[in-house]
Structures are given as structure tokens and as C-alpha cells.
Amino acid sequence: MALLEVHGLKTHFSTEEGNVRAVDGVSFHVERGEVLGIVGESGSGKSVTSLSLLRLIPSPPGRIVAGEILFESSPGKKEDLVRVSEARMRAVRGDRIAMIFQDPMTSLNPYMHVGEQLVEVLELHKKMKRPEARQKAIEMLKAVGIPAPQQRIDDHPHQLSGGMRQRVMIAMALLCEPDLLIADEPTTALDVTVQAQILELIQDRQKALGLGVILITHDLGVIAKMADRVAVMYAGRIVEEGPVDVIFEDPRHPYTIGLKSSIPRLDAVRGGTLTPIPGMPPSMARLPPGCPFHPRCAHAIARCKEVYPDEREIPAEDGRHLVRCHVEDLAAGSVAS
Amino acid sequence: MTAEPLLQVRDLKVHFAVRRGLLQRTVGTIKAVDGVSFDVAKGTTLGLVGESGCGKSTTGRALLRLVPPTSGSVRLGGIDLGALSAGDLRKQRRRMQMIFQDPYASLNPRMTILDIVAEPLGVHGLVKTPRERLEKVAHLMETVGLEPSYMRRYPHEFSGGQRQRIGIARAISLSPELVIADEPVSALDVSIQAQIVNLLTQLQSDLGLTYVFIAHDLAVVRHLSREIAVMYLGRIVERAPAEELFAHPEHPYTQALLSAIPIPDPKIERKRKRLVLVGDVPSPLDPPTGCHFHTRCPYVMDRCRVEAPALVECGEGHFAACHLEEVPALEIA
Numbered sequence: 170m171a172l173l174e175v176h177g178l179k180t181h182f183s184t185e186e187g188n189v190r191a192v193d194g195v196s197f198h199v200e201r202g203e204v205l206g207i208v209g210e211s212g213s214g215k216s217v218t219s220l221s222l223l224r225l226i227p228s229p230p231g232r233i234v235a236g237e238i239l240f241e242s243s244p245g246k247k248e249d250l251v252r253v254s255e256a257r258m259r260a261v262r263g264d265r266i267a268m269i270f271q272d273p274m275t276s277l278n279p280y281m282h283v284g285e286q287l288v289e290v291l292e293l294h295k296k297m298k299r300p301e302a303r304q305k306a307i308e309m310l311k312a313v314g315i316p317a318p319q320q321r322i323d324d325h326p327h328q329l330s331g332g333m334r335q336r337v338m339i340a341m342a343l344l345c346e347p348d349l350l351i352a353d354e355p356t357t358a359l360d361v362t363v364q365a366q367i368l369e370l371i372q373d374r375q376k377a378l379g380l381g382v383i384l385i386t387h388d389l390g391v392i393a394k395m396a397d398r399v400a401v402m403y404a405g406r407i408v409e410e411g412p413v414d415v416i417f418e419d420p421r422h423p424y425t426i427g428l429k430s431s432i433p434r435l436d437a438v439r440g441g442t443l444t445p446i447p448g449m450p451p452s453m454a455r456l457p458p459g460c461p462f463h464p465r466c467a468h469a470i471a472r473c474k475e476v477y478p479d480e481r482e483i484p485a486e487d488g489r490h491l492v493r494c495h496v497e498d499l500a501a502g503s504v505a506s
Numbered sequence: 507m508t509a510e511p512l513l514q515v516r517d518l519k520v521h522f523a524v525r526r527g528l529l530q531r532t533v534g535t536i537k538a539v540d541g542v543s544f545d546v547a548k549g550t551t552l553g554l555v556g557e558s559g560c561g562k563s564t565t566g567r568a569l570l571r572l573v574p575p576t577s578g579s580v581r582l583g584g585i586d587l588g589a590l591s592a593g594d595l596r597k598q599r600r601r602m603q604m605i606f607q608d609p610y611a612s613l614n615p616r617m618t619i620l621d622i623v624a625e626p627l628g629v630h631g632l633v634k635t636p637r638e639r640l641e642k643v644a645h646l647m648e649t650v651g652l653e654p655s656y657m658r659r660y661p662h663e664f665s666g667g668q669r670q671r672i673g674i675a676r677a678i679s680l681s682p683e684l685v686i687a688d689e690p691v692s693a694l695d696v697s698i699q700a701q702i703v704n705l706l707t708q709l710q711s712d713l714g715l716t717y718v719f720i721a722h723d724l725a726v727v728r729h730l731s732r733e734i735a736v737m738y739l740g741r742i743v744e745r746a747p748a749e750e751l752f753a754h755p756e757h758p759y760t761q762a763l764l765s766a767i768p769i770p771d772p773k774i775e776r777k778r779k780r781l782v783l784v785g786d787v788p789s790p791l792d793p794p795t796g797c798h799f800h801t802r803c804p805y806v807m808d809r810c811r812v813e814a815p816a817l818v819e820c821g822e823g824h825f826a827a828c829h830l831e832e833v834p835a836l837e838i839a
Contacts, residue, residue, distance in 0.1 A: 210695040330786040360557035361722065362783045365766035369782060387696055390768030394775040413772045431700035433729035435752070435767050436774070442707065443729070445700035449665045 170241055171198040172348055172381040173222075178236035180214075180221045183229065186454035191217040191231075193405040199349065204375060204382040206396030206413070208389065208428075212450055214405040215385045219351045222383075223268060224250065224258050240266070240349070264294040267342035271354040273334035277326040283310075283337050284322035287344060294345045309340040313370055332363035336370065343374060350375070353385045368395060389432060393417060398488065401425050404451055404461035411483075411490035421483055421492045421499050423466045460495070468496045510584060511545035512716045513552075513569070513684055518542045518578035520561070520568045524791060536790050538564040540740035541578070543817075546733075548683070551710070551717040553731030553748065555724055555763070559790050560737040562720045566686045569718065570602055571595060582684060600630055603677040607689035609669030613661040620657040623647070623675045630680060646675040649712075650705060667698035671705065678709060688720045703729060724767055728752060733823070736760050739790055739798040742817060746824040754835070756826035759799050761836040781836055797829065805830055 180192040192214040199205045209215040220226050221233055238250040242265050250258065270276045278286055287306035291297040297305065303322070310318035313336045326334055335355065342350055352371060356364035372395060375382050384395055392399055392413065399416040401409045401424065409422040420426045427446035448465040451457055457464055463473040472495050481497075483490040520539040523532045539561045546552045554562045567573045569580055571587060580587045582601060590598060603626075606612040613622055623643045624633065633639040644654035650671040661669055670690060677685055687706065691699040703726060709715055721727050727734060728748055735745040736759065744757040755761045758781070765780040783802045788794055794801045800810040809829050817827040826833075 210697060332786045360787065361724075361766045362557060362762055363786055365780065365782050366784075368768070388768070389696075389770035390775075393770045393772040394768040396772075417770065417772055428696060429770070431697055432770060433700075433703070433725040434771075435725045435728065435764065435769055436771075442704050443700035445704060446697040447701075449667055449698060450695065 170245075170247070172201045172241050173199040173383075174237075174239040175218075175222070176237050176239070178218065178221060178238065179234045180217050180226055180231060181234050182231045184454065186452075189453045190405050190456070191453060192221060195236075195402075195405075195407055197400050197407060197410065199381045199383060201348065201381050202375075202379040203398065204384055204396050206392040206399045207383060207385045207402060208387065208392055208399060209402035210387055210450055212404075212453055213402040214453075215402050216353055218402070219268070219353050219383060219385055222250065222351060223262050223266060224255075225262075242348075260294070263290060263342075263347075264345045265347055266349045266351065267345070267347040268351040268353065269335070269338045269342050269355050271357050273331070273338045273358075274326065276338060277334060279326055282323050282325060283329070287322075287337075287341055290341060290344050305344070306340075309344055310337070313337075313340045313343070313374070314366070315340070331359055332366060335359060335363075335367050339367070339370060339374070343378070346378065347380070349381045349383070351383045351385070354387070355384075356391065357386070357388075364391075371395070389417075389428065401428075404456060405453065406493065407491075408462070408494070409490075409492045411485060412488040415485045415488070415490050419485075419490075421490070422462075422494050423468055423496070423499060424462050426499070427465075460493075468499060470495060512548040512583055513544075513546040513718070514579075514581040515545070515569065516543050516579045516581075518565065518568055518580065519576045520564050520573055521576040534791055537740045537793070538790060539568060539575075542735075542737070542740075542742055543578075544733075544735055544742070544745060546684075546716055546718060548716050549710070549714050550732040551719050551730050553727035553734040554718060554720045554737065555722060555727050555734060556737035557722060557763075557787050559739070559787055561740040561790075562737050563688050565737070566604070566688050566718060566720050569684075569686055570599070570604060572604070600626075600680045601682050602684040602686065603680065603682040605670075605673050605677050605685060605687040605690045608693050609666055609673050610661075610693075612673055613669060615661055618658050618660055619643075619647070619652075619664075619672055622661070622672060623657075623679055626676060626679050632680065642679070643675075646679055649678070649709070650675045651701075665698075666694050667701055670694060670702050674702075674705065674709070678713065678715075681713070682715070684716045684718070686718045686720070689722070690719075691726060692721065692723060699726070706730065724764065736763065739788065739793045741798060741814075741827065742825075743799065743828070744824075744826045745817070746821070746826075750821065750824050754821070754824070756820055756824065756833055757799075757828050758803050758805055758830075758833055760826075761833070762802075765836060779836070797827070805833065 176196050178195045182189040207215045233251055239247045240250050242248050288302040291302035307318045315321050315336055356367050396413045399413050400407045403424050409425045430444040446465055451461050459474045459476055460478055463469040478493045478495045480491050480493055522536045524534040526533045556562045568575045620643050623646055624639050627633045647654045652671050691702050719730050731748045734748050734751045735742045738759050744760045755764055762781045762783045785802050796812045797810040797815055800806045815827045815829045817825045820826050
């Protein structure tokens with residue numbers, strides 16, 4: 170049984186512009202010890218998906234309107250996080266499912282020593298006494314590569330660099346030895362040399378602890394480095410999903426293919442023009458009918474403007490490759506023009 | 507290079523005084539740019555790369571004298587910009603324009619696109635009649651791929667990519683020779699970035715523009731630049747033709763920077779060798795002695811801690827500032 174199974178998740182927001190279907194029927198699963206990468210651009214619904222998993226959607230205006238989030242909180246025991254009580258959710262959050270965000274400066278309390286923030290987690294979830302919790306916090310800071318943790322533990326967040334703050338966030342997320350870690354753009358705010366350190370740290374901890382990880386990013390390079398499986402989101406839905414090698418070598422959705430050919434590569438031959446995806450992502454309040462990608466798609470047929478495509482499985486050697494596109498004979502080469 | 511380069515920068519320094527306390531006493535100096543030299547030939551692109559705090563943006567601003575340089579010279583087409591009076595400098599400003607990172611912050615929200623794009627034309631007295639103004643703006647909007655009939659709209663009615671096009675239209679309105687682009691695509695979505703990168707390439711070949719392209723994304727910089735300069739804490743540590751820099755990075759920092767960037771190909775990523783640095787970029791307020799990079803360098807020697815290495819030529823047009831006789835080669839992919 171998978172660690173996490175999400176079925177038909179819909180999270181909508183009521184706004185002045187109308188009902189925004191930020192996440193509109195998303196299904197995926199995460200196994201223990203596996204990294205699922207979720208890629209998408211701003212507004213694709215990737216962050217709303219992750220916040221929905223932890224029921225952190227501000228309500229109003231947001232609401233999970235349908236679907237189930239089945240989480241295996243202990244072996245053989247499944248809970249639907251959409252339906253459990255708020256008290257139960259608080260016990261799961263930070264304990265069994267932990268999350269790290271893009272900006273560690275806004276997710277750490279600026280008034281508290283980092284140590285207090287770590288100790289608080291252990292007191293709350295593990296009912297530890299202070300000295301013991303402090304000891305455990307120091308060990309964890311050491312495990313995430315913070316030099317001189319005995320001294321740093323009494324620092325305020327502003328005394329640490331961006332990379333160090335993100336390490337503290339990771340330490341905090343791993344304190345209770347969670348089963349699932351959700352990392353939402355964990356390195357986007359960091360410089361590349363520091364990003365490399367943080368990604369290696371997440372990879373190292375993930376392997377050591379057998380964590381399930383959901384890694385949300387817009388950076389295909391980060392996905393290639395980190396993910397076992399990839400889900401590509403566009404306008405609130407997963408449009409393609411599959412093992413990482415399949416998604417990069419044999420993408421079938423025109424959006425995935427377009428993303429791949431629009432990024433310049435470090436190891437590519439210089440010159441030539443990039444092949445951008447024309448147009449821009451649609452407004453979520455006024456989605457076009459049918460497949461929301463059709464106004465930007467070079468292969469759109471009449472049906473794309475009317476009917477949202479069903480999920481279709483494409484034979485793949487290792488693992489399931491799913492795509493939502495009406496056009497059946499698309500392969501990587503055919504879209505380059 | 508036969509002709510004189512369009513832009514010649516020599517030993518440019520920008521230092522900021524750090525003041526603290528009630529009396530605002532100077533307690534230190536941030537050497538944001540600390541002796542930077544380079545040339546850019548007409549019609550080509552120099553990429554200026556580095557991490558936050560390396561001084562790449564300050565360098566860009568100092569070229570246009572948006573921040574006053576502490577010392578050094580900037581020559582545009584042979585004219586020393588530092589020697590000009592305020593009035594003469596203003597006339598020269600037509601020849602050099604800037605594109606900013608954040609298309610949300612760099613456009614006045616209360617002005618229409620028409621007013622935004624036409625403002626530089628008015629300042630420099632380049633349009634005489636309202637009709638001429640309209641025609642010129644319509645033409646500029648077409649040039650950057652915007653529908654001219656949108657010229658009476660306001661910035662908030664446009665997406666990030668479209669706003670960046672507006673910023674570009676404004677920048678090229680005076681037919682400049684030099685355009686400084688400071689992270690022009692980093693705030694944009696991936697699928698939109700390529701549109702803007704292609705537009706910049708197109709404009710360069712159509713209008714013969716010369717670019718200084720400032721960015722932290724080396725893949726984008728490589729795509730656009732003929733030559734690349736890598737900065738670290740206010741100094742250029744390596745400068746080379748783009749292909750050469752990626753094929754044979756000589757400075758350990760360049761190597762680390764290149765190997766830190768993930769390549770969107772899982773098979774390559776799995777077998778890549780990396781030079782992972784320890785620690786963060788040190789504070790520019792208190793940079794390390796000697797070679798600024800010595801605190802993070804895997805090959806550090808005693809000499810590096812006391813003596814700053816000069817930028818010396820190590821191949822044709824390839825310069826690196828490192829004391830090591832031979833830096834172990836590192837393939838980036």
C-alpha cells in the first residue's frame with residue numbers, strides 16, 4: 170500500500186472574479202522511500218495541492234470540495250486526511266507529515282531562538298522534557314550540517330544565512346522522523362552553490378530515513394536530479410505523470426514537450442533559438458473550455474476545445490506513464506517545429 | 507578584435523560606506539565592485555554572472571552611472587563617461603539603456619503603456635507632434651511583440667512576460683547602442699522566459715545592440731553571450747569566450763558554479779561529478795583576506811590567504827585569477 174494516495178482532489182477558492190478551481194481533480198500517490206517531483210508554473214496549482222495535503226488552505230476563501238487524501242499513518246492503517254478532525258490533523262502535521270517552504274525567513278519565528286522552535290516541536294509531538302529535547306535538537310542541527318550547533322541553537326533566525334536557515338527548516342521538519350516530507354520550492358530562494366548543498370542534504374536524509382518526499386519545483390534540472398517519478402501540472406490538473414526517465418526521454422503531453430524545449434541547457438550547443446511555448450498560462454478564474462492548454466497548443470484538434478481529455482496510459486518499461494491529451498500519436502520529436 | 511570596443515571598463519570600483527549609530531559614523535566599507543575591467547565589442551553580448559552579493563548588479567548600474575563609481579573609468583565609444591558634465595552625461599544616456607528584473611516594480615502603475623514607452627522620447631525631445639508620438643510607440647510595441655491597440659492600457663492589465671516586453675520597448679525607444687539587462691528573465695515563468703530570450707536575440711541582430719547581460723542562470727547566459735565574466739565578492743575571477751568557459755573552466759569557483767547547476771536530464775544527473783562547496787558566500791562587509799574565495803576553495807594554499815591573485819591570461823582570451831598553477835579539470839556534464 171502506498172504511503173499517500175490522493176484521489177480526485179479538488180480545492181476551490183471563491184473570489185470576486187468567481188470560483189477559482191485552483192486544484193481540480195488531482196490524483197497521485199507516493200511510496201515510502203520515493204521522491205515524487207511535481208513540476209508546474211505559477212498558478213498551476215502545485216502549491217495549493219501541497220497545502221491541501223496538510224489542510225493548510227486558508228478558509229474562507231479556499232475549500233477542499235472533493236476527493237480523498239489517504240495517508241498510511243501507521244502500518245496498515247489508512248486515514249482520510251480530508252475527513253479527520255482538526256485535532257487529529259494537528260497531530261499529523263509536523264509529526265508524520267512535515268513541510269519545508271521556499272522562504273525560511275518567513276516560516277521561522279523571528280523572535281525565537283532557533284533552538285526554542287525546535288524544542289517546541291519535540292515537546293508538542295513527542296512529549297519530551299526540555300533538556301532531552303534540546304539535546305535532540307542539537308543532534309539534528311548537526312545532522313543537517315550546521316557547524317557548531319551548540320552555539321547556533323541559541324541564535325535568532327536573522328543571525329543565520331539563507332542556506333543555514335533552510336538547514337534549520339529541514340532539521341525542524343525531520344525532528345519527529347516523519348514518514349512524508351513535502352518540500353515546496355525548497356531551494357528557489359537560494360544561490361546555486363547553496364542550492365546544491367541543500368539538495369544533497371535532502372537526498373541524503375531521504376535515503377537514510379526512507380522518507381517519502383513530494384518535491385515541488387518549477388526547475389526541471391532540480392527534478393532531473395532528485396525525482397524518481399514526476400507529475401506535471403497545468404491549470405489545476407496533472408497533465409502527465411511517469412518515471413523520471415520516461416518524462417524526460419519520451420514526454421507525450423505537448424506542454425511537457427514544450428517546457429523541455431524552451432529551457433536553455435548548460436550542456437547544449439550555443440546559438441540557435443529556443444522554442445518557447447506561445448501565449449501564456451490562462452487565468453484560473455476564466456479557464457478556456459475543454460483542455461485548458463489548447464489555446465497554446467500547436468496540435469489542438471476540434472475536440473480539444475470542447476472536452477477535457479481523460480487519462481490515457483502509455484506503455485512504459487518501468488512504471489505507469491499517464492497523459493491527458495486527445496492527440497494520440499505525439500512523440501518528443503514531432504512537436505519541435 | 508580590430509575595431510575599438512563599444513564599451514571599455516577599466517578598474518571600476520564602487521565602494522559604499524557603512525554608517526551606524528546616532529552620529530552616523532563610518533564603521534566600514536562594502537567594496538561592492540572592487541576593480542573590474544572588461545571590454546564589450548559592438549553588437550556582442552557580455553554575460554556577467556555570479557551569486558547574490560557578488561557585485562554584478564552594482565557593476566551594471568555603475569556603467570550607466572546610476573550609482574557613482576568610486577574610481578575607474580567607463581568609456582562608451584571612446585567617450586569617458588566620468589569626465590562629462592551632468593548635461594553632457596544626460597545626452598550620452600540616450601546611448602545606453604537598462605532592462606530590469608522585476609517588470610512589476612519597474613513600470614509606473616499609474617501610467618499607460620503609451621506614456622511609459624513615450625516618456626524617454628519626450629525627455630530627449632525626439633518626437634515633435636502627438637501623432638508622431640503615437641506612431642513611434644505603436645511601432646515600438648510591434649517590434650517587441652505587443653498589440654499596439656493596447657497602448658492605452660495600464661501595466662496591471664498585462665502579464666509578467668508582457669510587462670517585460672513593455673520594459674524592453676521603453677529601453678529601445680531611444681535607439682540605444684548599449685543595453686544593460688539585469689536579470690531580465692529570472693522573474694518569469696519557464697515557458698515565458700524563452701519568449702523574452704528570443705526577443706532579445708532578435709533585437710540584437712535587427713538593431714545591432716550591444717548587451718551586458720547580468721544573470722545568475724548560467725544556462726541562459728550561455729545561450730546569449732559571446733563572452734562571460736564570473737564575479738565573486740566584487741571581483742572578476744574568470745573571463746572567457748562562452749564556449750571556452752564551459753568547456754574549460756579554470757577557476758575553482760567557476761567549476762563549482764557550473765557543477766552546482768542541475769541539468770534537466772536524469773541520466774546525466776545520476777553520473778555527474780560535482781564540486782560541492784562548503785558554506786555560504788561570505789559577507790561583503792568583511793570579505794576574506796587574499797583571494798576572496800579561499801574560505802570555500804577545495805584547493806586552498808597558504809598563499810591564497812594573504813595575496814589576492816591577479817587576473818592573468820591562461821588561454822586565448824581566457825583569463826582567470828587563481829594562484830594554482832594547474833586547477834584539476836572538471837567536466838560539467
